[in-house]
Amino acid sequence: MANRLCPVSNDHKVYDMTKGILGQKVGMTQIYDESGIVIPVTVIQAGPCHILQLRTVERDGYEAVQLGFVDKKRPKGRRTQSSQASRSERGHVADISSKRTKRRKSAGVEISPKAECEPKHFIRELVGETDGYEVGQELTVTALADVKQVDVTGTSKGRGFSGVMKRHNFHGQRATHGVKKCHRHAGSTGMSASPSRLFKGVRMAGQYGNAKITVRNLDVVRVDAENNLILVRGGVPGPNGGYVIVRETNMV
Amino acid sequence: MSQEILQLVEKDSLKDDVPQFDVGDTVEVHIKILEGEKERIQKFAGTVLARSGSGTREMFVVRRIVAGEGVERKFPLHSPRVAEVVVKRSSVVRRAKLYYLRDRVGKAVRLKEQRRPVSG
Numbered sequence: 001m002a003n004r005l006c007p008v009s010n011d012h013k014v015y016d017m018t019k020g021i022l023g024q025k026v027g028m029t030q031i032y033d034e035s036g037i038v039i040p041v042t043v044i045q046a047g048p049c050h051i052l053q054l055r056t057v058e059r060d061g062y063e064a065v066q067l068g069f070v071d072k073k074r075p076k077g078r079r080t081q082s083s084q085a086s087r088s089e090r091g092h093v094a095d096i097s098s099k100r101t102k103r104r105k106s107a108g109v110e111i112s113p114k115a116e117c118e119p120k121h122f123i124r125e126l127v128g129e130t131d132g133y134e135v136g137q138e139l140t141v142t143a144l145a146d147v148k149q150v151d152v153t154g155t156s157k158g159r160g161f162s163g164v165m166k167r168h169n170f171h172g173q174r175a176t177h178g179v180k181k182c183h184r185h186a187g188s189t190g191m192s193a194s195p196s197r198l199f200k201g202v203r204m205a206g207q208y209g210n211a212k213i214t215v216r217n218l219d220v221v222r223v224d225a226e227n228n229l230i231l232v233r234g235g236v237p238g239p240n241g242g243y244v245i246v247r248e249t250n251m252v
Numbered sequence: 253m254s255q256e257i258l259q260l261v262e263k264d265s266l267k268d269d270v271p272q273f274d275v276g277d278t279v280e281v282h283i284k285i286l287e288g289e290k291e292r293i294q295k296f297a298g299t300v301l302a303r304s305g306s307g308t309r310e311m312f313v314v315r316r317i318v319a320g321e322g323v324e325r326k327f328p329l330h331s332p333r334v335a336e337v338v339v340k341r342s343s344v345v346r347r348a349k350l351y352y353l354r355d356r357v358g359k360a361v362r363l364k365e366q367r368r369p370v371s372g
Contacts, residue, residue, distance in 0.1 A: 026254045030308050031265040036284070036332035038308075043261050227260060240254060 018128035019147065020247030021046045021139055022069035023230065025154065027240045031221070031231075041221050041231040044152070046246055048228065049139045050117040052093055054130045064127040067139065068093065068120025069243070085119035093119050122243045142225045149249040150230075151216045154238035158210030167208040213237035217251045262308045267330050271337035273312075275300050276345035276363055281314055281327060282336040293335060296325055299363070302349040303329075315353065317361070322354065342366040 023046030030038050047069065055064035072085040080086050090096055093115050101111060115136040144150065164170040164186040172184045186205075190198050219233040236244060273279055280297040298316030301324065305311050310329040315322060327334050343363035353361055 026257045029258050029262055031262065032308070032330065032332055034332075035286075038328070038331075041261070043257060045257065224261075227257070229257065229261065231261065 018065045018126040018130065018133070019143065020067075020126050020150075020245060021141060021143055021230075022049050022067050022122055022124055023047065023244050023246050024070070025236055025238055025240055025242050025244055026229075028235065039221055039233055040235075041233055042152075042236045044230045044232065044236065044244060044246060045228055046141045046144070046230045047139055050093070050115045050120065051133055051135055051137045051139065052115045052117075052120065052123060053112070054133060054135055055125065055127075056130070062127060063130050064125040065130055065133050066123060066125045068115070068117070068123045070121040071118040072121045074119070089119045093117050124245055126245075126247065140225065141223055141228050141230050144220065144230060144246065144248065145223050145225070147220055147248045149217050149251065150220055150232060151214055151247045151249045151251075152218055152232060152236045152244050153212065153214040153247070154236055154242055154244040156209045156211055156213045156237040157239055159208040161206060162208035163205045164203065167205060168203045170203075217249050259307065265308045265330060270329065271334075273300060273337055273339045274342065274345075275303060275348060275350060276343040276366075277339050278341040278343070279314060280338040280340060281325075281334060282338070283327075284333045284335050297340070298323075298325075299343075299350070299353065299361075301351060301353065 023044040026043040026045050028040065028042050030040050033039055049067040049069045051065055052068045053066040055062055055066065057063055072089065073083060074090070075081065075084040087096070091098060091101075094117065095101070095111075095114050105111060113135045117136070159166065163184050165172045165184050170186055173179045173182050173187070175183060186203075189202050189204070215234070215236060218236075221231040221233050223230050230246060232246075238244060277300050278298070279300055280295050283294045283296060285292055285294050296314060296316070298314040301313040301315050303310065303312045308328075308330050311326050312329055313324055313326050315324045317323070342365065344366045345363060350363075
């Protein structure tokens with residue numbers, strides 16, 4: 001995406017994609033509306049997020065807002081574990097006087113502003129207009145208060161190497177009538193001597209799940225600014241506790 | 253932590269005065285039914301066979317015999333449509349689920365009455 005030779009043209013922008021927030025899926029439950037109808041909802045704990053960086057066309061070739069969610073632990077001793085923020089991660093969010101920064105400063109290079117917050121666990125960019133955003137700004141769920149529908153992006157539950165019945169909803173084969181040890185197999189995958197090869201893209205067994213999935217156009221049922229919660233109607237990809245991106249929908 | 257958040261979310265949908273009844277009770281469920289503009293109350297009387305679920309998802313099953321045929325209805329306890337649950341009679345039961353009553357006909361369906369001190 002970050003291609004200096006091919007900057008994003010402003011003419012093509014239709015949606016304000018930056019209207020969004022990062023969150024964590026809490027779980028599903030159901031609530032009643034005024035008329036007594038049950039609404040199945042997914043509870044997402046969203047924000048507060050810090051804006052860590054703004055991408056600009058001049059420097060990066062595209063415009064985006066970089067958000068960070070959930071503080072990452074700082075290492076206690078000298079050794080940094082993978083769950084703890086490394087020096088580069090700490091330097092990303094705050095000014096730590098590194099040799100390189102000092103060298104660049106003395107050479108007269110302008111150092112980009114820092115958010116001056118704790119290092120973050122979950123960092124994602126929302127591509128789009130960056131007007132009205134500044135580095136270090138804290139975004140809360142109120143940013144989505146007037147939004148009716150959202151798109152939610154998450155990482156789906158991993159199902160490992162799965163067969164065609166689970167992965168592609170194939171019917172498998174019959175339980176009886178002479179089927180031998182092939183009850184969950186796919187049928188034929190192609191033709192014979194002509195073309196004597198397998199076409200590309202034939203659906204077979206393989207890795208299923210653990211992929212980036214977006215569910216679009218989910219109704220926002222409630223935005224609870226006090227507890228940083230957003231309730232959307234329906235399911236959201238990933239396990240409880242998984243990180244998600246909640247954006248205003250781009251569906252027309 | 254996540255359970256606490258879910259309870260917080262459900263709090264608004266829970267009834268303030270939850271109907272008090274047990275499995276085995278003979279109850280009368282008052283259901284609000286919307287007919288066009290008008291709202292009326294329909295009653296369904298029978299024995300509580302089971303209660304299940306928790307929070308906003310709590311449900312209960314009521315069974316009665318209509319014209320010799322067993323009829324069961326499952327209600328969401330906290331639904332605003334379930335206006336009231338009136339306990340007519342309590343029974344001595346030793347199971348949490350009285351599904352065995354489904355296999356019984358006639359006199360065998362009866363449960364032994366439990367006398368309770370009248371509160372209030």
